[in-house]
Amino acid sequence: MLLSLIIFLPLxxxxxxxxxxxxxxxxxxxxxxxLLHFGLSAVLFYRFDPSTASLQLVERASWxxxxxxxxxxxxxxxxxxxxxxxxxxxxLVVLGSWTAIDEKVRSFHVCLFLLLTxxxxxxxAMDAILFYVFxxxxxxPMYFLVGxxxxxxxxYATMKFFIYTMAGSLFMxxxxxxxxxxAQEQLGQMSASVLDFYKLNIPFVAGEFLNTQxxxxxxFAVAFAIKxxxxxxxxxxxxxxxxxxxxxxxxxxxxxxKMGTYGFMRFVLPIFxxxxxxxxxxxxxxxxxxxxYGALVAMVQPDIKKLVAYSSVSHMGYxxxxxxxxNIYGATGxxxxxxxxxxxxxxxxxLVGMVYERTHSRQIAEYGGLAKVAPIFAIVFxxxxxxxxxxxxxxxxxxxxxxxxxxxxxxxxxxxxxxxGVILGSVYMxxxxxxxxxxxxxGVVKDHAEEGLEMGTREMIVMAPLVLLIFWMGIFxxxxxxxxxxxxxxxxxxxxHYELNLDESL
Amino acid sequence: xxxxxxxxxxxxxxxxxxxxxxxxxxxxxxxVLRGNRxxxxxxxxxxxxxxxxxxxxxxVPTMGTERTALQGALIFDGISSFTSLIVLMVTGVxxxxxxxxxxxxxxxxxxxxxxxxxxxxxxxxxxxxxxLIVMFVGLELFSLCLYMLIALSLExxxxxxxxxxxFILGSFASAILLxxxxxxxxxxxxxxxxxxxxxxxxxxxxxxxxxIGFILLILGVGxxxxxxxxxxxxxxxYQGSPTPLTGYMATGVKAVSIGxxxxxxxxxxxxxxxxxxxxxxxxxxxxxxxxxGNVGAFRQKSxxxxxxxSSIAHSGYVVIGLIAAGIGGASMLGASGVLFxxxxxSLMTIGAFGVVHLLEVxxxxxxxxxDLRGLGSQKPVLAITLTILLLSLAGIPPTxxxxxxxxxxxxxVKQGLTWLAVWGVVGSIISVYYYLRPVVAMYxxxxxxxRATLDLRPMSYFxxxxxxxxxxxxxLASEAxxxxxxxxx
Numbered sequence: 001m002l003l004s005l006i007i008f009l010p011l012x013x014x015x016x017x018x019x020x021x022x023x024x025x026x027x028x029x030x031x032x033x034x035l036l037h038f039g040l041s042a043v044l045f046y047r048f049d050p051s052t053a054s055l056q057l058v059e060r061a062s063w064x065x066x067x068x069x070x071x072x073x074x075x076x077x078x079x080x081x082x083x084x085x086x087x088x089x090x091x092l093v094v095l096g097s098w099t100a101i102d103e104k105v106r107s108f109h110v111c112l113f114l115l116l117t118x119x120x121x122x123x124x125a126m127d128a129i130l131f132y133v134f135x136x137x138x139x140x141p142m143y144f145l146v147g148x149x150x151x152x153x154x155x156y157a158t159m160k161f162f163i164y165t166m167a168g169s170l171f172m173x174x175x176x177x178x179x180x181x182x183a184q185e186q187l188g189q190m191s192a193s194v195l196d197f198y199k200l201n202i203p204f205v206a207g208e209f210l211n212t213q214x215x216x217x218x219x220f221a222v223a224f225a226i227k228x229x230x231x232x233x234x235x236x237x238x239x240x241x242x243x244x245x246x247x248x249x250x251x252x253x254x255x256x257x258k259m260g261t262y263g264f265m266r267f268v269l270p271i272f273x274x275x276x277x278x279x280x281x282x283x284x285x286x287x288x289x290x291x292x293y294g295a296l297v298a299m300v301q302p303d304i305k306k307l308v309a310y311s312s313v314s315h316m317g318y319x320x321x322x323x324x325x326x327n328i329y330g331a332t333g334x335x336x337x338x339x340x341x342x343x344x345x346x347x348x349x350x351l352v353g354m355v356y357e358r359t360h361s362r363q364i365a366e367y368g369g370l371a372k373v374a375p376i377f378a379i380v381f382x383x384x385x386x387x388x389x390x391x392x393x394x395x396x397x398x399x400x401x402x403x404x405x406x407x408x409x410x411x412x413x414x415x416x417x418x419x420x421g422v423i424l425g426s427v428y429m430x431x432x433x434x435x436x437x438x439x440x441x442x443g444v445v446k447d448h449a450e451e452g453l454e455m456g457t458r459e460m461i462v463m464a465p466l467v468l469l470i471f472w473m474g475i476f477x478x479x480x481x482x483x484x485x486x487x488x489x490x491x492x493x494x495x496x497h498y499e500l501n502l503d504e505s506l
Numbered sequence: 507x508x509x510x511x512x513x514x515x516x517x518x519x520x521x522x523x524x525x526x527x528x529x530x531x532x533x534x535x536x537x538v539l540r541g542n543r544x545x546x547x548x549x550x551x552x553x554x555x556x557x558x559x560x561x562x563x564x565x566v567p568t569m570g571t572e573r574t575a576l577q578g579a580l581i582f583d584g585i586s587s588f589t590s591l592i593v594l595m596v597t598g599v600x601x602x603x604x605x606x607x608x609x610x611x612x613x614x615x616x617x618x619x620x621x622x623x624x625x626x627x628x629x630x631x632x633x634x635x636x637x638l639i640v641m642f643v644g645l646e647l648f649s650l651c652l653y654m655l656i657a658l659s660l661e662x663x664x665x666x667x668x669x670x671x672x673f674i675l676g677s678f679a680s681a682i683l684l685x686x687x688x689x690x691x692x693x694x695x696x697x698x699x700x701x702x703x704x705x706x707x708x709x710x711x712x713x714x715x716x717x718i719g720f721i722l723l724i725l726g727v728g729x730x731x732x733x734x735x736x737x738x739x740x741x742x743x744y745q746g747s748p749t750p751l752t753g754y755m756a757t758g759v760k761a762v763s764i765g766x767x768x769x770x771x772x773x774x775x776x777x778x779x780x781x782x783x784x785x786x787x788x789x790x791x792x793x794x795x796x797x798x799g800n801v802g803a804f805r806q807k808s809x810x811x812x813x814x815x816s817s818i819a820h821s822g823y824v825v826i827g828l829i830a831a832g833i834g835g836a837s838m839l840g841a842s843g844v845l846f847x848x849x850x851x852s853l854m855t856i857g858a859f860g861v862v863h864l865l866e867v868x869x870x871x872x873x874x875x876x877d878l879r880g881l882g883s884q885k886p887v888l889a890i891t892l893t894i895l896l897l898s899l900a901g902i903p904p905t906x907x908x909x910x911x912x913x914x915x916x917x918x919v920k921q922g923l924t925w926l927a928v929w930g931v932v933g934s935i936i937s938v939y940y941y942l943r944p945v946v947a948m949y950x951x952x953x954x955x956x957r958a959t960l961d962l963r964p965m966s967y968f969x970x971x972x973x974x975x976x977x978x979x980x981x982l983a984s985e986a987x988x989x990x991x992x993x994x995x
Contacts, residue, residue: 064985066992067916104883129912133903140902143942147950155946159939166902166938170931173912177919177927 003057003073006041006083007121013037014113017106027098030109034091037116041087048080050483053490054503055126055195063130068180068190072127076500077487078265078335079123081480085342086119086255088465096350096462097247100357101149108149112247115141119255123262128176128192132169135259139165142256145248146240157236157243164236168223175219179271197271198499204274217275220268221283227260230283230320231290234313241309246353249305253312254346258338261319265335265491269323270498276324283324284411288418290317295424299431303362307432308348311388314421315341321418322403328492330406335484337399340473344387344396347466351381354459358451359444364432369441374453378437380463385433387470389426395473516575519568519582520634522561522590523627529557530623533616547605547615554601554619562594570994574636578698581636584994588845589633589765592852596757597626599856599969603750606963607863609661609870610748618658622751625651626758633762638687638697638723641766645683645730648762649676652755659748661870668746675739676729683726689719703773710778720775721784730763731821734795741802744814749866752810753859756817757852764824764848768831768841776832789829789926796822796933803940807874809862812940813855816899819933820851823914826926830917839920842992843913849987850910853980854898857973861892864966878944880953888962889948891974898977900941901934906977909984 013033020026048056055074063071075083093112101108118141121134139162147158176192182200183191191197204213226233237257241249269276294314301307315337322334355370355377356362371378383394390396400422407415441449455463473480491498517524533550537543569587574580601622604610610618628647635641653676657669691697693716694705709716729736744752775781799819806812824847831840862873865881865888882889898905911934915927980987 064988066985066989069985133908136903136908140897144949147946155950158950159942159946162942163935163938167935170934171928174915174919174924174927174931177912177916178924180916181920 001059002043002047003075003124004059006037006044006087007073007117007124009037009040010113010116010120014110014117017109017113020106023105026105026109027094030112031091031094033113034087034094034116038087038091041084044075044080044084048075048483049503050077051486052503053077053486054501056503058126058502063127066190067129067192068183068196069129069192070127071130072193073121073124073130074126074502075124077484078491079262080483080487081335081339082123082255082258082262083120085258085339086116086123089250089254089342089346090116092346092350092462092465093247093250095458096250096353097245098458100246100353104148107144108247111141111144112251115145115251119251119259122259126194128179128194128197128267130192131194132173132176135263136166136169138256138259142248142252145251146244149245149248150243152243153239154243157239160236161240164226164233168226168233171219172223175216178216194266194271195500195502197267200271202272204272204278206274206278213272213275214278217268217272217279220263220272221279224260224263224268225286227263228257228316228320229260229313231286231293231313231317234290234294237313238306238309241312241349242303242306246349246356249309249349249353250346253309253349254342257312257316258342261316261323261334261338264320264323265331269495270491273496273498277326280324280326281411281414284321284407284414287317287320287324288414288421290314290320291418291421292424295421295428299424299428301428302364304364304432304436305349305352305356305362307364307428308345308352311348311425311428312341312345314425315345315388317421318400318403318418321407321415325403325406325410326492326495327406327409328488329402330410331488331492332481332484333399333402333404333406335488336395336473336477336481337403339480340387340395340399343466343469343473344384347384347463347470348388350462350466351377351384354455355453358453359448361444364435366443367436367445368439368443369437370445370453371437372441373445373449374455376460377453377455380455380467381437382433383467383470385429387474389429390422393474394470395477397474398477512576515573518564519573519575520580521564522594523630523634525560525564526557526623526627526630529553529560530620530627534620537616544613544616547611550616550619551601551605554623555598557623558594558598558601565590565594578700579637579640580631580634581699582634584991585765585768585845586633588991588994589761589848590630592761592849593626593629593633593758596754596761596852596856597622599860599973600750600754600758602965602969603753603860603863604748606966607748607750608866608868609659609665610750612660614658618655621651621655621658622754625655625754629758629762633765635766636699638690638699638702641699642680642684642687644762646680648759649680652751652759655751656743656747659746659751661746661748663870664742664746665748668743671739671746672743679726679729679736682722682729686719686722686726689715690723693719699769703770706773706775707778710775711780717780720781724767724770724788727763727767728791731760731767731824732795732818733821733825734791734798734818737795737798737818737821740818741806741811741814744817745808745810745872749810749859749863752814753856753863756813756859757856760817760821760824761848761852764828764844767828768844771828771832771841776829785829785833788825789923792822792825792829792926793929795819795825796929800933800936800940804936806940807876809873809875809878809944810859812875813858813862816937816941817851817855819937820847820855820899822933823911823930824848824851826918826923826930827914829926830914830921830923833921833923834917839913840917841995842988843910843917845991845995846913846984846988847910849991850898850906850977850980853973854895854905854907854977857895857970857977858892858899860966860970860973861888861895864888864962864970865960867960875944875947876954878947879951880948881957882949884953884957885960885962887971888967891970892948893945894974894977895970896941896945898981900938902938904978904981906981906984909981909988913984913988
């Protein structure tokens with residue numbers, strides 16, 4: 001019951017918000033509801049057993065039995081933190097958008113709650129069709145978030161975002177259907193359960209493109225690679241991020257991109273072990289190109305939001321590198337980096353949004369000496385920057401270090417190139433910080449100095465948990481990793497014949 | 507001299523059509539008796555509804571049975587009862603729209619209702635037909651009614667052209683169809699469908715005349731579902747017709763034509779080796795239908811034209827299911843998927859045309875995408891309704907349209923037609939762009955003009971909202987519907 005509540009209660013929140021009589025109540029009510037929801041999802045800490053790799057808190061109900069499609073949700077160490085990340089960020093986004101979103105407030109919060117349902121549903125669904133429904137449904141609220149509350153080129157950006165993602169995932173739908181029938185052949189009955197997909201023996205011929213496993217592998221991999229986004233199909237991301245309103249950027253970067261990497265961990269690597277291994281180098285190279293290319297493009301961006309967007313391409317490249325290294329360091333680092341990226345990039349977008357709200361400028365060149373006018377803001381920004389460029393004692397360090405450790409074991413040359421990204425990352429972030437925060441008070445900072453560019457109390461409350469997490473995750477990573485350890489060990493040890501058991505006791 | 511006996515049960519079986527016909531005559535009779543003066547429009551509408559309700563009442567008890575009536579001229583089985591339900595439903599919706607639409611509700615409304623109900627009689631006849639001649643009579647009946655209905659429109663600019671174009675091309679297609687039937691009659695010696703079906707597997711392999719006749723028969727019906735290359739009439743006719751009738755035509759005609767094609771499949775023709783080249787050709791026609799429909803819709807400004815092209819594309823998706831069902835020997839999965847898709851398509855298409863007609867300010871308004879600007883803030887309920895319907899047409903979960911595509915693609919993959927499913931996917935990707943354009947206009951662009959004076963007719967407004975809700979709710983209950991269709995088959 002718990003997982004279904006976590007998935008579907010936000011639909012009721014959306015209804016409550018839609019029916020509220022007084023417009024002034026919308027923000028407080030949304031905040032309370034989303035905090036309550038985070039509290040509800042925190043019950044997982046008590047109910048989830050980290051000592052086993054089995055699927056827990058499983059719920060099943062018959063949905064479309066003639067196709068073997070069921071309502072089937074469950075949680076394990078891989079999805080555990082991603083669910084909590086989604087529910088944790090929602091109240092922060094509600095609070096963070098308190099003044100940034102000032103028109104169509106009601107629809108905005110309805111979209112936010114619909115998005116929460118589809119995000120959590122994506123991470124918890126253990127039936128491929130159910131997963132697909134949530135995965136696709138998440139596009140609709142995000143499409144409106146960017147299109148309605150976005151910047152001047154929002155129509156182009158939101159359309160591009162929608163069509164790119166949809167294009168990839170429709171091919172995945174055909175692949176899922178093919179797997180359902182393959183389950184009928186091999187297991188005796190049609191099933192869309194991911195656990196049954198793991199049991200399939202999908203014919204693979206190395207060196208040939210047109211064979212069953214390779215085609216199915218690419219149908220899934222392309223869908224998720226677009227979502228991640230990996231190097232050649234990343235172009236929707238900067239457009240969407242730049243045009244999206246701050247809350248949209250935060251959710252997009254922090255949670256929706258993780259649907260792609262989560263898809264690789266849940267579907268691509270375990271269902272197609274031979275093809276994944278065969279194409280591992282190819283994907284590691286693409287990941288590394290993403291790291292270096294993203295960093296280089298970020299370096300020359302005049303627009304701070306676009307800079308953060310390209311840094312996302314770079315960071316997501318690390319995660320892919322870690323996942324395709326096929327060892328425990330890579331996988332652990334990949335999962336950890338998913339959370340890190342969610343927190344640090346989410347925080348960066350929030351900070352950029354805060355300063356943009358006051359100055360209405362995102363051009364780095366128009367800033368200068370912000371640290372003198374807004375010292376607390378500068379400190380927070382610097383901490384988040386350190387997390388983003390993986391300075392030790394922050395969470396980013398643990399993630400990138402583990403990934404590079406894993407990558408080095410798998411392929412030294414590629415990883416050596418990937419390390420360049422660490423240096424380039426510090427270059428573009430610190431350079432931007434230098435230009436915006438230090439030097440003479442100039443440009444828009446000067447124009448708005450009297451109004452006060454310092455963070456308000458509300459904004460400090462938004463940032464405090466994020467800063468806390470950056471250090472907590474950086475200094476005591478095992479507090480977090482222990483919850484996923486059993487699942488990750490199981491994931492790596494049984495990589496070629498991965499299976500998940502149901503833990504019926506819970 | 508044959509001794510023709512018509513049993514009581516036969517009357518019961520054909521009663522839906524009789525009821526529609528009788529009730530359609532009442533308002534016309536009243537008008538004649540009152541000296542050709544138009545009577546109260548609402549009263550006329552009520553007679554139409556009474557006819558539909560009576561027809562529905564007679565239809566329900568016969569569902570799930572399998573019998574023939576009138577010496578085997580008509581057949582009542584799963585396909586006919588499922589499709590009949592769709593026909594009655596869209597007729598009811600179209601009647602309501604017709605009363606509310608500015609292009610149909612001024613003069614000659616009585617004639618309109620009369621023709622509309624008899625058009626449905628023709629559709630029912632076609633789908634019940636167990637004899638090729640009876641099928642042809644049904645097809646001609648609804649076609650003739652449609653030509654006149656379109657010409658009756660109060661819109662003066664393009665409706666007459668549309669009616670004439672439809673008439674000329676429709677007659678041409680009827681000729682092809684009849685030509686095919688004559689070939690079949692010449693070889694089999696009968697037009698009774700059970701005999702034709704039984705002879706088909708053998709004759710297709712040995713008799714070239716029969717083969718040609720069979721192909722002509724399929725292509726003749728293909729015109730009605732706007733299969734490539736017989737699609738070119740659709741955009742012009744759909745645009746020129748009054749919107750309530752466009753919705754009616756786009757759904758009812760396609761439902762019965764596809765139902766008839768589905769029935770032809772039980773001849774196992776698609777499993778005959780000699781027929782395979784045609785099946786291959788049909789697969790290509792399907793791909794082209796999907797591409798022409800979707801690419802054509804891409805650049806349309808007029809919403810009605812866009813929906814016309816989209817309806818061409820949807821025909822392509824259905825034919826994927828038909829081919830899959832045919833290759834699988836009228837396989838259950840394909841056939842029930844086709845019926846489900848037809849239902850889904852009918853609900854969302856007639857709903858979308860309903861929204862279009864609600865927004866038409868004058869009889870000759872040709873609503874464009876740009877006219878929708880700012881609807882989201884001006885008429886939020888209507889905007890959400892259209893958004894749901896368009897998302898469903900685009901096949902985005904969790905709407906009905908997604909499950910329709912899921913069943914069709916499943917059937918295709920099951921029969922080894924994955925490449926058709928892939929083309930379907932390519933088409934769907936293209937379609938996302940033009941289905942979302944109205945959504946962009948409604949929510950993300952500023953309004954061009956005030957809609958404060960726009961008078962949304964309550965009955966049509968209520969109906970489109972119900973249809974949108976059904977598209978959402980049926981989506982989650984799709985297993986029950988597809989199971990019901992499978993049980994009927």
